[in-house]
Amino acid sequence: MARTISDLFSKKTDIPFYISYIHKITPNQTLKQNNQSTLNPRRHRERDHREMRDLKDLQKSLNQTQRVRLQSALQQLQEIYSRASSSPAAAVSVSDCIHVNLEDGVLKGHGTTNRNDDVVATVCGIVERVNKLVYVRDLRARYKPEVGDIIVGRVIEVVSKRWRLEINYSHDAVLMLSSMNLPDGMQRRQTSTDELNMRSIFEENDVICAEVRGFNHHDGTLQLQARSQKYGKLERGQMLTVPSYLVKRRKQHFHNLEQYGVDMILGCNGFIWVGEHVEHGVDVPVETVKSSIENMSIEEQKPNNFTPLETRQGLCRIANAIRVLSTLGFALSVEAILKTVEWSISSNVEIKDMLLSEFCVQAAEIEVQRRILLTKRKN
Amino acid sequence: MEFVNLQGIRLDGRRPKELRQLCAEIGVVSKADGSAAFEMGNTRVIAAVFGPRAVQNRSQKIANRALVRCEYSMAKFSTGDRVRRPKGDRRSMEISLVIRQTMEACIMTQLMPNSQIDICLQVLQADGGTRSACINAATLALADAGIPMCDIVVSCSAGYLNTTPLLDLNYIEDSGGGPDVTVGILAKMNKVTLLQMDNKLPFDTFEKVMQLAIDGCEAISKYIREVLLENTKQLEYRRGL
Numbered sequence: 001m002a003r004t005i006s007d008l009f010s011k012k013t014d015i016p017f018y019i020s021y022i023h024k025i026t027p028n029q030t031l032k033q034n035n036q037s038t039l040n041p042r043r044h045r046e047r048d049h050r051e052m053r054d055l056k057d058l059q060k061s062l063n064q065t066q067r068v069r070l071q072s073a074l075q076q077l078q079e080i081y082s083r084a085s086s087s088p089a090a091a092v093s094v095s096d097c098i099h100v101n102l103e104d105g106v107l108k109g110h111g112t113t114n115r116n117d118d119v120v121a122t123v124c125g126i127v128e129r130v131n132k133l134v135y136v137r138d139l140r141a142r143y144k145p146e147v148g149d150i151i152v153g154r155v156i157e158v159v160s161k162r163w164r165l166e167i168n169y170s171h172d173a174v175l176m177l178s179s180m181n182l183p184d185g186m187q188r189r190q191t192s193t194d195e196l197n198m199r200s201i202f203e204e205n206d207v208i209c210a211e212v213r214g215f216n217h218h219d220g221t222l223q224l225q226a227r228s229q230k231y232g233k234l235e236r237g238q239m240l241t242v243p244s245y246l247v248k249r250r251k252q253h254f255h256n257l258e259q260y261g262v263d264m265i266l267g268c269n270g271f272i273w274v275g276e277h278v279e280h281g282v283d284v285p286v287e288t289v290k291s292s293i294e295n296m297s298i299e300e301q302k303p304n305n306f307t308p309l310e311t312r313q314g315l316c317r318i319a320n321a322i323r324v325l326s327t328l329g330f331a332l333s334v335e336a337i338l339k340t341v342e343w344s345i346s347s348n349v350e351i352k353d354m355l356l357s358e359f360c361v362q363a364a365e366i367e368v369q370r371r372i373l374l375t376k377r378k379n
Numbered sequence: 380m381e382f383v384n385l386q387g388i389r390l391d392g393r394r395p396k397e398l399r400q401l402c403a404e405i406g407v408v409s410k411a412d413g414s415a416a417f418e419m420g421n422t423r424v425i426a427a428v429f430g431p432r433a434v435q436n437r438s439q440k441i442a443n444r445a446l447v448r449c450e451y452s453m454a455k456f457s458t459g460d461r462v463r464r465p466k467g468d469r470r471s472m473e474i475s476l477v478i479r480q481t482m483e484a485c486i487m488t489q490l491m492p493n494s495q496i497d498i499c500l501q502v503l504q505a506d507g508g509t510r511s512a513c514i515n516a517a518t519l520a521l522a523d524a525g526i527p528m529c530d531i532v533v534s535c536s537a538g539y540l541n542t543t544p545l546l547d548l549n550y551i552e553d554s555g556g557g558p559d560v561t562v563g564i565l566a567k568m569n570k571v572t573l574l575q576m577d578n579k580l581p582f583d584t585f586e587k588v589m590q591l592a593i594d595g596c597e598a599i600s601k602y603i604r605e606v607l608l609e610n611t612k613q614l615e616y617r618r619g620l
């Protein structure tokens with residue numbers, strides 16, 4: 001509670017951020033407040049990675065029948081995969097030879113190297129060929145950013161003119177103050193006052209959605225940008241961490257699941273946001289906002305801190321569906337997630353029971369059926 | 380003490396040129412980027428790899444390659460008698476260093492500048508050859524973490540007792556006081572990255588023992604590659620098209 005009040009305080013009045021900073025470290029605060037404000041963002045980072053559960057844990061909790069069912073479901077998936085892909089899965093492990101015709105002038109991509117006129121894999125993964133390019137697509141590695149990716153990250157540090165974000169990459173990502181639209185929606189130069197007010201936009205531990213802008217070739221850090229209404233701070237929801245190879249790059253990463261009133265962002269880095277639906281209006285000029293605030297009564301100025309119960313339940317259901325799918329190691333597409341959610345509703349599974357082994361096995365079977373249908377439709 | 384009886388059987392019932400049973404499992408630590416458990420008979424270790432991630436200590440940052448760190452520790456319950464070892468004792472410091480150097484030889488560190496890779500090794504059960512088991516586990520964990528490596532490092536030990544070269548010594552044979560050679564090789568490139576020997580050996584015997592250890596390494600590398608390939612296939616088809 002104390003946190004929300006101090007939040008409001010620093011936002012509604014234009015206190016430069018250094019004052020609020022001093023305010024935070026004064027020793028004579030209540031213990032609770034202190035705990036909240038000095039929460040170490042690095043801790044959060046550890047916690048984010050702690051969420052992952054894997055198939056090993058699941059298999060231990062299964063009984064005999066469930067184990068057999070899961071086994072057969074996975075077996076079927078293997079059959080579907082080998083039937084659907086044109087070439088048999090060209091899986092390689094480290095230092096396996098990749099068969100190429102060297103006379104064609106092969107381009108060696110990521111995950112390959114030369115050894116005695118042979119092309120050799122340096123990571124475990126799947127060999128992919130695009131024209132002359134040969135590369136190995138790795139699984140279960142950390143996120144490898146590409147320009148234009150939509151990512152979800154957590155702010156770990158506010159430094160001069162920039163925020164540093166944890167995005168499951170080997171370095172921290174950087175969001176410059178100059179590469180984001182200010183909340184007043186104006187296109188102008190960022191001044192020193194803006195710099196002082198940075199904490200009123202994003203604070204440490206905030207979850208943010210942004211786009212990859214490019215690499216800084218000098219030190220390899222990642223530059224982000226958030227030049228649109230759809231990017232920015234994410235509130236009233238939960239962030240999930242899954243292995244990044246489960247999220248495929250698509251045209252659409254923002255999903256509005258209308259029937260549940262939930263927004264879902266499948267970040268390419270494996271951070272997934274599930275939150276209450278927010279309407280993105282057109283950019284409103286600052287004057288009208290100010291005047292409308294003045295006209296409002298005190299009650300109206302209070303932010304709406306209430307999320308209806310149904311929305312929250314839907315949100316948790318979707319989140320648990322994602323958890324189940326990522327435990328099983330299935331790719332996270334909207335269709336797969338929605339199918340799992342619908343199944344859980346139609347079979348009257350409680351939200352908390354979705355993480356039990358029985359539902360996991362059911363989800364695996366549903367996914368098999370979905371994929372069979374998909375391949376049939378293609379043929 | 381008789382380590383090999385007249386029938387040519389060792390104390391634990393193996394032939395002189397026989398490995399202990401191998402068992403490898405990938406993905407045992409869910410919080411780590413890559414992890415593996417490796418068993419050689421009764422020796423059992425767990426490896427967890429964290430990274431590549433941002434360097435924690437700024438002064439250790441290397442501009443053109445990754446920093447590799449390694450931490451080896453033995454669980455208190457891993458040996459027969461429960462010994463209280465301080466965290467940074469000599470033996471584990473030495474083994475950490477040896478493993479770090481061995482792994483650094485195969486990791487393509489130049490591809491990951493300004494980052495660090497942590498390898499944490501924990502011995503759950505020690506029955507001789509923990510250092511070999513740790514290297515094998517670390518290789519699996521690094522491969523699981525998707526860290527580019529130029530080749531697979533495998534390690535195996537061999538000894539010379541009762542005028543017989545013995546492969547993959549267990550604890551009793553290890554403490555028998557005979558010479559003991561630990562070899563780490565890059566499996567496909569046929570290069571030696573680790574060679575340690577306690578005690579002395581005449582040169583011609585040494586060659587025999589070393590060749591035996593290398594043969595052992597090759598058998599282990601075959602097993603490790605199978606495990607890795609199977610794991611990759613599993614991940615891929617579960618993920619789907």
